[in-house]
Amino acid sequence: MTSPAPPPGDILYGCGFRLQDGDLVLAADPRKAEPQMVHGLANLEQALTLRLLTPFGTDPLNAGYGLDVRGAFTGAHDRRTAKELIRLEVVRTLGSDPRVREVTEVLFDDDPQFVTQVLAAGGRPSDHRTRQWQVLVTVETVQNVTTSVLIDVEF
Numbered sequence: 001m002t003s004p005a006p007p008p009g010d011i012l013y014g015c016g017f018r019l020q021d022g023d024l025v026l027a028a029d030p031r032k033a034e035p036q037m038v039h040g041l042a043n044l045e046q047a048l049t050l051r052l053l054t055p056f057g058t059d060p061l062n063a064g065y066g067l068d069v070r071g072a073f074t075g076a077h078d079r080r081t082a083k084e085l086i087r088l089e090v091v092r093t094l095g096s097d098p099r100v101r102e103v104t105e106v107l108f109d110d111d112p113q114f115v116t117q118v119l120a121a122g123g124r125p126s127d128h129r130t131r132q133w134q135v136l137v138t139v140e141t142v143q144n145v146t147t148s149v150l151i152d153v154e155f
Contacts, residue, residue, distance in 0.1 A: 012143060013044040013099055041147060044099055048139065049149045051093055067093045069153060083108055083133075086153060090137055102140045109134040121148040 018025040018036040025036045038046055056068030072085035091103045107114045109125065110133075118125045118136050126134050132154045140146050 013040050013141070014047075015039040016043050016046065019046060019050070041141075041145065044097075044141065045147055045149055048094055048097065048100070048137070049151060051097065052090065052135075052137070052149065052151045052153075056093075064096075067153075086133075086135070090135065094137060094139055099141055100139045101142045101144070103137060104140055104146070105136075105138040107136045107138075117148075118150060121150065123148075123150040126152070 015037050018038040027034045027036055051065065052067045054066035056066040056070075057063050059065040068089055069086055072082040072089070077085065086108075087106045090106050094100050094103050105117075107117055114134075114136060115125050117138075118134075121136065121138075123136070132152045134150060135153055136148055136150050138146060138148045
C-alpha cells in the first residue's frame with residue numbers, strides 16, 4: 001500500500017523538526033519521546049524565523065547564513081538609518097532562501113501600520129520598550145503564497 005502524495009507545498013517548503021523557543025518539541029506521548037515534525041508553509045515560516053534569529057556568520061556549516069545587524073549598530077547612525085540598514089539586511093537574508101520570490105514588506109514596531117499588520121497576521125505586538133525592535137516581515141513565496149514572520153531584533 002502506498003501513501004498519498006503530499007500536497008505540493010509540503011514538497012516545496014519541506015519538512016523539519018518543530019522548534020519552540022529554539023528547543024525541539026517532542027511528541028505528546030512520553031513513551032515515544034520523538035521529535036514532532038513541521039511541514040509545508042509552517043516549515044518555511046520556521047526556517048525564515050531561524051534565518052533571521054541566527055547571527056550572521058555563526059553557522060559553522062554556512063558562514064553566509066543569518067542576519068547581520070552589526071553594521072546598523074556599530075556606526076554613528078541615527079534611528080532612521082539604522083532601520084534602513086536592518087531592512088536591507090532582512091531583504092538580503094530572506095531573499096537568499098530559494099523558496100522566497102520576494103520580500104514584500106519589512107515593518108518595525110514604531111511604523112504606523114505595524115500593529116494593524118501584526119494583528120492581521122495573527123501575531124501579538126510587544127508592549128515592551130527595551131533594547132529591541134519587533135520586526136514583521138512579509139514575503140511572497142515561489143508558489144505566490146504570502147506569509148509573514150514576526151521577530152525581535154536586539155541592539
